[in-house]
Amino acid sequence: MEVYSTDGYTSLSQLADHELALPVTEKSNPLTRDIDRADPEHIVHLLKVCDAEIFQGDGERLSNKQTLYSNSLGQTLVRLTRKVEDILKDPEDSLIVISGCGTSGRLAYLLATSLNGLLKEMGKEQIYSYIIAGGDKALLTSQESIEDNPQQGAEGLKKVCEGKKRVLYVGISCGLSAPFVAGQLDFCMNNVDIFTPAVIGFNPENMARNEPIPGWPLTFRQVIARMEELQKRNKAFIINPVVGPEAISGSSRLKGGSTTKIILETIFLSAHEAVSSHKKITVEDIMDRIKMYEQVYKVTYSQSEMIASLVHQAGESLKKGGHVYYVGWSTLGIMGIIDASECIPTFGADAEDICGFINRGYSEMKNKEGDLREFGPEFCISHMDFVSNILPTATELDMVIFLFTQDDHLCEIETLVSQTKERTSNLHAISHDLPAGSDSNILNKTQFASVVNITWPTVNCAHKKARQELSTKWILNAISTGGHILKGKIFCNYMLDLKVTNSKLFKRAINILQKFTGCLQTVCKRALLQAIYDTEEITDVTVAAEVTTHTLMAATRSRVVPTALVILTRNCSLLEAKSQLEAHLLIRDAVVACLPFSHGQTGQSTTTDKGICNLIV
Numbered sequence: 001m002e003v004y005s006t007d008g009y010t011s012l013s014q015l016a017d018h019e020l021a022l023p024v025t026e027k028s029n030p031l032t033r034d035i036d037r038a039d040p041e042h043i044v045h046l047l048k049v050c051d052a053e054i055f056q057g058d059g060e061r062l063s064n065k066q067t068l069y070s071n072s073l074g075q076t077l078v079r080l081t082r083k084v085e086d087i088l089k090d091p092e093d094s095l096i097v098i099s100g101c102g103t104s105g106r107l108a109y110l111l112a113t114s115l116n117g118l119l120k121e122m123g124k125e126q127i128y129s130y131i132i133a134g135g136d137k138a139l140l141t142s143q144e145s146i147e148d149n150p151q152q153g154a155e156g157l158k159k160v161c162e163g164k165k166r167v168l169y170v171g172i173s174c175g176l177s178a179p180f181v182a183g184q185l186d187f188c189m190n191n192v193d194i195f196t197p198a199v200i201g202f203n204p205e206n207m208a209r210n211e212p213i214p215g216w217p218l219t220f221r222q223v224i225a226r227m228e229e230l231q232k233r234n235k236a237f238i239i240n241p242v243v244g245p246e247a248i249s250g251s252s253r254l255k256g257g258s259t260t261k262i263i264l265e266t267i268f269l270s271a272h273e274a275v276s277s278h279k280k281i282t283v284e285d286i287m288d289r290i291k292m293y294e295q296v297y298k299v300t301y302s303q304s305e306m307i308a309s310l311v312h313q314a315g316e317s318l319k320k321g322g323h324v325y326y327v328g329w330s331t332l333g334i335m336g337i338i339d340a341s342e343c344i345p346t347f348g349a350d351a352e353d354i355c356g357f358i359n360r361g362y363s364e365m366k367n368k369e370g371d372l373r374e375f376g377p378e379f380c381i382s383h384m385d386f387v388s389n390i391l392p393t394a395t396e397l398d399m400v401i402f403l404f405t406q407d408d409h410l411c412e413i414e415t416l417v418s419q420t421k422e423r424t425s426n427l428h429a430i431s432h433d434l435p436a437g438s439d440s441n442i443l444n445k446t447q448f449a450s451v452v453n454i455t456w457p458t459v460n461c462a463h464k465k466a467r468q469e470l471s472t473k474w475i476l477n478a479i480s481t482g483g484h485i486l487k488g489k490i491f492c493n494y495m496l497d498l499k500v501t502n503s504k505l506f507k508r509a510i511n512i513l514q515k516f517t518g519c520l521q522t523v524c525k526r527a528l529l530q531a532i533y534d535t536e537e538i539t540d541v542t543v544a545a546e547v548t549t550h551t552l553m554a555a556t557r558s559r560v561v562p563t564a565l566v567i568l569t570r571n572c573s574l575l576e577a578k579s580q581l582e583a584h585l586l587i588r589d590a591v592v593a594c595l596p597f598s599h600g601q602t603g604q605s606t607t608t609d610k611g612i613c614n615l616i617v
């Protein structure tokens with residue numbers, strides 16, 4: 001079905017092929033194509049059906065696709081669990097390193113820190129360590145350019161492991177794409193006498209990223225191919241179930257992050273249990289644990305109505321220039337900080353739009369580099385900082401959400417509630433295991449505007465925390481994603497105004513432009529570079545420069561993808577595109593006004609005065 005084949009444009013069938021060839025983690029999820037026009041209830045419903053794909057049944061036999069419930073994945077997890085057990089039993093000179101970029105690195109930090117806490121309680125040696133690209137600053141703010149550097153990844157790993165004789169390395173890259181992680185995996189494979197590498201991601205091996213990495217001889221896919229060989233000898237582990245595309249295309253903080261947490265906890269908590277109860281872990285045990293997480297999913301989304309009301313409230317605050325503050329205790333504070341930190345790169349949000357706070361700040365975070373407040377206001381994360389920096393200027397427009405459990409300091413919570421209520425009644429709670437109905441219950445005494453309280457069956461402490469954290473993650477992801485959708489930040493299920501700060505995001509930007517304009521990749525790239533370099537004329541030298549040169553420049557610019565989109569669809573100058581966009585406060589409004597089709601004409605191609613716009617979302 002060739003719709004337009006003159007130079008510069010591609011055909012609908014080619015566009016469809018293009019979408020098919022995208023890795024799962026970059027595809028547009030058909031379930032959420034209209035999420036930008038949904039009301040809060042429907043947004044939560046769409047996130048729910050999208051998250052259900054994490055637990056889809058074993059599709060291996062039907063589609064050759066590994067899922068979380070695949071027997072082959074279960075076997076890999078059992079083998080990896082045994083490696084962890086070996087180290088737990090004989091920890092001398094050994095280390096388990098969990099590493100990743102962005103959200104993946106933040107989850108690596110959370111897991112390593114929590115697991116060390118468990119070992120400490122038992123009086124055992126703390127053998128977990130984490131690496132996040134960009135260091136601890138990246139726990140709170142995005143440092144995405146470092147993700148492109150395989151050498152820095154390898155050097156960082158070498159440093160952490162100095163003097164160790166046995167290292168289990170777990171690298172997380174949801175898209176099987178981050179050069180930083182590729183560098184570490186490769187380093188492990190070059191030193192197999194000490195290192196055993198494992199990788200976690202959510203694409204099939206043949207969809208691991210295959211673009212050349214500047215200044216490095218391998219692609220991520222080649223690294224995976226080498227690991228496949230080692231895996232046959234139990235010397236490497238590839239964990240890559242397919243959980244379907246994200247609700248917001250490419251936003252791997254959502255399903256990617258949740259599934260990462262499920263997999264890591266399944267491996268490590270199973271190993272801890274095996275050692276303490278002298279039990280041999282089986283595939284059935286692994287599956288039971290995954291079923292437990294599926295139950296967490298069901299219980300969490302059984303509160304959809306309340307979650308939708310929080311989404312509505314967050315949307316109201318964000319739309320009116322207010323803020324959303326997560327005030328959390330213990331690891332729920334960390335879940336809040338992680339969710340908030342992701343909003344800047346995901347939605348182009350300002351650092352102060354959604355912020356997270358944790359009681360006792362960095363001493364509660366237990367991060368490697370300690371107190372980071374010297375780096376600026378966005379690094380002030382304790383409740384004391386909240387009281388002194390935020391509360392004095394807080395208004396009814398600001399939404400405050402307390403995150404806590406029955407095990408947290410309830411008196412402290414009560415005091416902070418009173419202080420907050422002096423400034424805003426827009427105060428809500430997400431709590432776990434608070435006994436309902438009793439008069440002494442903080443939820444009754446303090447009159448939150450709304451409460452999501454979830455009660456879990458009694459289990460041991462580590463499992464309880466794991467459930468509370470994941471459940472809180474799902475609710476906060478819904479609040480921040482839904483709030484930004486209501487604020488008009490999303491078009492169809494794409495974040496158009498993404499920050500093009502690393503090579504993966506550069507590629508994503510070009511994909512988006514191709515998809516919405518039908519223009520050839522080379523044409524899209526030129527328009528994107530025009531927006532990045534703020535120039536009407538792009539030279540061949542600039543086009544040929546390395547992606548890093550472009551992404552460093554892009555970090556200093558705003559609205560580059562929307563600008564390129566208008567250049568392409570209107571076939572206009574950069575100046576004209578910028579002035580078209582400036583007339584609109586919200587990107588979604590700007591795009592709807594500038595694109596030569598009205599939303600809802602999905603699947604149709606529309607003739608414009610300058611060409612054809614193919615929209616096959």
Ligand code: F1P
Pocket residue numbers: 100101102103104144147172173174175176177178250251252253345504
């Ligand atoms: C890592 C990551 C994401 C972030 C953004 C840029 O992705 O930092 O966490 O949201 O998309 O990339 P990955 O390596 O886990 O795929």
